[in-house]
Amino acid sequence: MAEEKHHHHLFHHHKEEKPAEEVIYSETAYSGGDDYASGYTETVVAESASDEYEKYKKEEKHHKHKEHLGEMGAVAAGAFALYEKHEAKKDPDHAHKHKIEEEIAAAVAVGSGGYAFHEHHEKKDAKNEAEEASGKKHHHHLF
Numbered sequence: 001m002a003e004e005k006h007h008h009h010l011f012h013h014h015k016e017e018k019p020a021e022e023v024i025y026s027e028t029a030y031s032g033g034d035d036y037a038s039g040y041t042e043t044v045v046a047e048s049a050s051d052e053y054e055k056y057k058k059e060e061k062h063h064k065h066k067e068h069l070g071e072m073g074a075v076a077a078g079a080f081a082l083y084e085k086h087e088a089k090k091d092p093d094h095a096h097k098h099k100i101e102e103e104i105a106a107a108v109a110v111g112s113g114g115y116a117f118h119e120h121h122e123k124k125d126a127k128n129e130a131e132e133a134s135g136k137k138h139h140h141h142l143f
Contacts, residue, residue: 049133056130063123070116074109081105 084102088095 049135052133053130056126056133060123060126060130063119063126067116067119067123070112070114070119073112074116077105077109077112081109 081102084098084105088098088102091098
């Protein structure tokens, strides 16, 4: 006899309503298999507005950290570019090598600055989403 898997979705109608900010997902599934692990299992996941707020605050903190890493990369690469520029003047025999390394470091500094700028905007978006999730800020569409 072939193993069959049955999925049952339970829909319960309650007279009391859940708050609008709370989302509930429920699924019941039958898992066949060995005698010890078979049976029905139910998973219920509830996500409230405060959980969403915490999620967005954590995301904001994550982007802030990445923004700071981008800033540090820009500063370090900029400092290395200045060092290589100094070395090009100080060591005329290898000036061409130092000039190339200076230009590469300058490009890395610009890229790191762009990354920091990008993360700054991601951080702002996460902050706005956190405020909307907590109900502190209402997003108005004019068009």
